[in-house]
Amino acid sequence: MMRPEDDGSLGQQYKRAVEVAKVLHGLCKRGYRVMLVHGNGPQVGQELIRSEEASTKVPMTSLDACVASTQGTMGYQLELALYNQSHALRVATVLTLVEVAGDDPGFKTPTKPVGPFFTALRARDLAKHNKWQMTEDSGRGWRKVVASPKPIGVVNIGAIDAAMSRMDIVIAGGGGGVPVIRDSNGRMSGVEAVIDKDLTSALLGQLLGAQMMVVLTAVDHVSVDFGKPTQRRIDQMTVAQARLFLEQGQFPAGSMGPKVQAAVDFARTTGRPAAIGAVTQVGRVLAGQAGTRVVAD
């Protein structure tokens, strides 16, 4: 719901929400029921900047709380946009906590930078007092780095399932979900981390018995040998083929990698197809006429 050229205002975000709403409304008219998982990178970035800028006046917030916050604000924009497509659409946004393992290897070496750039002085202060892990970002300043642990369970799956039974569109798992861990006594607590939204999508699709998972991106399809003379588009690949491509490092970790991994997860665990394609072509992607399909072996 935000692109690099956008100004980041709520008005601009609403316009992006309308683009998505048109696509989803089209699907509902054709009889689909939709579970929507959205990202929240730029929005969480804004929240963390606000928290830092106001830190001398009000207590700082935390990354997990910011994910919960953006589930509210982005669900709100999406719902407005959807109702304005059709008053008859039944839409729900369900707060979604997603469990990750406290011993996920990601926590040992956090790599995902989030939030504002800090001076060295402020970075040292935050590392000391807030126990944040900080990294210098190629001369632009210091940033907080967090883990990107694997989603292992959806705390609110019962509520999402109840909503799906009566709604046309359920918005859940936004930003990959609010990351929580359980200690050895089962006590649950939030943790500052970023869960990949595509992996959360795959898990939700699996738990809900979805007929198909579609990962919507800015590109039309998945390619291998990207940028080389041998580059070619993939219309369909099996789980085994996709895994081989992943092992070969065909898909960058920060972009197409998790999307292909999520498609593999869904196809492998459910036996049903997953697809990756452009948001503007969603109808054709669902029909197998566009995008890249991942099918069980």
Add this chain to the structure above:
Amino acid sequence: MMRPEDDGSLGQQYKRAVEVAKVLHGLCKRGYRVMLVHGNGPQVGQELIRSEEASTKVPMTSLDACVASTQGTMGYQLELALYNQSHALRVATVLTLVEVAGDDPGFKTPTKPVGPFFTALRARDLAKHNKWQMTEDSGRGWRKVVASPKPIGVVNIGAIDAAMSRMDIVIAGGGGGVPVIRDSNGRMSGVEAVIDKDLTSALLGQLLGAQMMVVLTAVDHVSVDFGKPTQRRIDQMTVAQARLFLEQGQFPAGSMGPKVQAAVDFARTTGRPAAIGAVTQVGRVLAGQAGTRVVAD
């Protein structure tokens, strides 16, 4: 979830959430199913301060978006606290948009101050560029004032009802709900306003067919002639009696007034009892052994 003596940190808010969670868990053990509406005044205040402090770096947010945001963050804290009371509790937080009338008289003369105090210069700037209505607050600076319109419909009632059918506790309508209006074409948009959470509770209770509405406060019961030698506690009053007290100005507009009005609304529209009492005595309030009960005529 925040008291005047609290520092406003997430850690402190979680402790308050635990206090509420204990009470709600106790009710669930006795077989109640609970729909919880919480306030969000201090939390929205924090959000608006963050928005102002970061306004030169990221676009400002709006009050309606902040309500959506606090539904996420406060639902998150409450859910954690509830799961940590009992892993078996089934809890859902549903984003709640509440409709108000575009011609609600509140919009003509906004009276509710929200957010930070501004200098006269900044206040003039915000009034001019953001079309905010500003008021001088007894020498402490300038503040934004917004309307407090009456809730007339709950956009997400279907989703809340679906959640209630499968959950022990549903958190919805937080902060009174995200205020939205419809124009003559039915187009829905957000509006910067504060909906009274007790009036939203009454409406939700009515729409869901709740057996009872309980307004939890810091005081044990409702009193008339408060602070006078003739002061007396009310154990029970009919809708007609409560209305007479309201007309007499027995209950201040900013505190007990809307609570009694909400109890009246619920008892009048449903024929079922409403009660007002202390959060620590909720069991006795439900049993009619504590607090103040409002019953249909």
